[in-house]
Amino acid sequence: MISVKNLFKSFGDYTAVQDLSFEISPGDVVGFLGPNGAGKSTTMKMLTGFLPPSQGDIRIFEQTFEKSAIEIKKKIGYLPEGAPAYGDMTPLQFLTFIAQVRGFKGKEKDSKIEAVVSQVELQEVLDKPIDNLSKGFKRRVGLAQALLHDPQILILDEPTDGLDPNQKHQVRELIKNLAKDKIVIISTHILEEVAAVCNRVMIIAKGKLLFNDTPDALNKLSKFYGAVTLHFSYPADASELGELEGVAEMEEDFKTGRVTLFPKPGAEILHLVTAHAQRCKLPVDSLFVEQGRLDEVFRQITQEVEV
Numbered sequence: 001m002i003s004v005k006n007l008f009k010s011f012g013d014y015t016a017v018q019d020l021s022f023e024i025s026p027g028d029v030v031g032f033l034g035p036n037g038a039g040k041s042t043t044m045k046m047l048t049g050f051l052p053p054s055q056g057d058i059r060i061f062e063q064t065f066e067k068s069a070i071e072i073k074k075k076i077g078y079l080p081e082g083a084p085a086y087g088d089m090t091p092l093q094f095l096t097f098i099a100q101v102r103g104f105k106g107k108e109k110d111s112k113i114e115a116v117v118s119q120v121e122l123q124e125v126l127d128k129p130i131d132n133l134s135k136g137f138k139r140r141v142g143l144a145q146a147l148l149h150d151p152q153i154l155i156l157d158e159p160t161d162g163l164d165p166n167q168k169h170q171v172r173e174l175i176k177n178l179a180k181d182k183i184v185i186i187s188t189h190i191l192e193e194v195a196a197v198c199n200r201v202m203i204i205a206k207g208k209l210l211f212n213d214t215p216d217a218l219n220k221l222s223k224f225y226g227a228v229t230l231h232f233s234y235p236a237d238a239s240e241l242g243e244l245e246g247v248a249e250m251e252e253d254f255k256t257g258r259v260t261l262f263p264k265p266g267a268e269i270l271h272l273v274t275a276h277a278q279r280c281k282l283p284v285d286s287l288f289v290e291q292g293r294l295d296e297v298f299r300q301i302t303q304e305v306e307v
């Protein structure tokens, strides 16, 4: 369990993290979202013991960094932003170095390295200098060092940043396949990542925690949640759709033939819309219920915050 109470971090006059409080339990995969400069990396650095807080309390499985820094660090795997590594080392040399720092020796060291190399599929680049590797492989080396000691807590700062779609998919699959009792915290700018791997979302902006709930609860804040969108194959009069019982508002895009109907609070409008479209023989190509748009809610939540 990670328990954070009233956490602050200032750099000179600037307060990067303001009064954060939250708890994270084993099994939680948390997507940590926020605009540039929101304070995500700073918070992660405090959670890993890399930066001391200016104020506040961090407890990791009931322990504090003041009393038990080494014990806590054994439980945490951390991938810092940009996946820094020693570029003139090969992945094998780097992972050997990390394994030694983590206190592994002999056969145990070799088997830890072997396991993580196979887990993140580094075999083909093991003996090439890290500086010469592609971005995707560099990121995998970073992940390997974070996973090597099979930590209970994984803190990954933008693990898929700059990766191509295939590599993003691989990293997400890897995260999904981790033991189900771990705590995983991932900072990201990619909203689809949250839906793909996380069961919880925390949004911060200007150092303040603005949202802390499930991805589904975030979707429900979207004005598009439960809306019905239709595409017409040729222009048609959709005005009667906007007057149906339960429809609060209608948006029409005449160029694309798209019509979106927003329900009144609590109303379900799908069956009324389909029945009307059939009755009036509207030229409907496609019709679907919107799940909510994360990018729209993200903008709404993060733009409202005051300094």
Ligand SMILES: Nc1ncnc2c1ncn2[C@@H]1O[C@H](COP(=O)(O)OP(=O)(O)OP(=O)(O)O)[C@@H](O)[C@H]1O
Binding pocket: 011, 014, 016, 034, 035, 036, 037, 038, 039, 040, 041, 042, 043, 081
């Ligand atoms: N060591 C430091 N000294 C001074 N200011 C800092 C320091 N580290 C971070 N900051 C400032 O604190 C704020 C939060 O930075 P942080 O890196 O935590 O944001 P972030 O949410 O991770 O952003 P991004 O998404 O761009 O990585 C920024 O304004 C940043 O310039």
